[in-house]
Amino acid sequence: MKHSPLIQRHACFVLLIDIQQKLAPAIAESESVIERNQWLLNIAHELSVPVVATEQYPSGLGHTVAALEEQMKQAIVYEKLHFSAFQEKSIADALVGLNRPQVIITGTETHVCVLQTALDMQEAGLQVFVVEDAVGSRRELNKQLALQRMQQAGCVIVSSEMVAFEWLQRCATDEFRHISKTYIR
Template sequence: MLHPDNSALLFIDVQGKLAQQMPQAEQLFHRLEQLLRGALTLGLPIIWMEQNPEGLGGTLPRFVGLLEGRSPLVKQSFSGWAEPGIRAAIVASGAQQLLLCGIEAHVCVYQSASDLLAAGYEVQVVADAVASRDPNNRQLALDRLVGDGAQLTSVEMALFELLGGADNPAFPALLSVIKQRADD
């Protein structure tokens, strides 16, 4: 079970034209927005990564607005854990349970998750908030990660798990985030 005092969200490389090439991009973006809003509501540390922004472009503006007051951590390695600044941010968060979302599932999400598992973290990949240009690559990444010890979750499952119960003061705000439709 996820616990809000021991969890962090890793928001991985939702950038430029590459993000627009994901299958069902608008549905993916909606789920990413829900996840970010939920993490913010619950006060989770958010570690925001960008892969080579000079080459790929920056994070899509719709997410930059949600992440106001934060700065992306730039990486050249596909694995966030391989970058000293990102590694330091993860360690500084104090979290042992890491939720991963973003793109591409079979490259940066997969390599980050694999390295985090090897480092002893509990990794949960938010399956409905990760994508690859080729859905077969996404599925292969999810299958391999489960085989390596990662757990799969969904946006709603993770947020309700972190919430814990309807008596949590954040329940009304989180319920509003979860009920928000993609066309709102």
């Protein structure tokens, strides 16, 4: 199946992976990663792009960080034990059930759960976009190696602003003016 080279907001969803209370403090540049996720998820909500989030073993790692609480109100949240969210049958079925062939992946850790989920979803035929400034690992080297590996496997590495502008597609609309004034300037 031929994929669009651009992100299509009506054909995608955001998958936020494991930005959790006990893990976040160990992530390099965690405040920046959380801020980029807040920013991107706010725009996703404004543009009616579905958001799904996962929590890895929340009884041990806690739930999604409080800083994302507002953005999580409209998200569907799944608990998981596999590092790859796509290895959890209930999650994989739900994501496939969205009938959206593009996935925008954010979260932690880039070289573990993000990597394994992205590779599984890519293998399943979804078009995977990984948001470089909205993913993180404890060590920067692990993040960079994971991004390279995902790109070599066919995933597309993007920035949060690339996602937002591809969702918007054009300027000179009320929607663009609102998003630009509220989030971009």
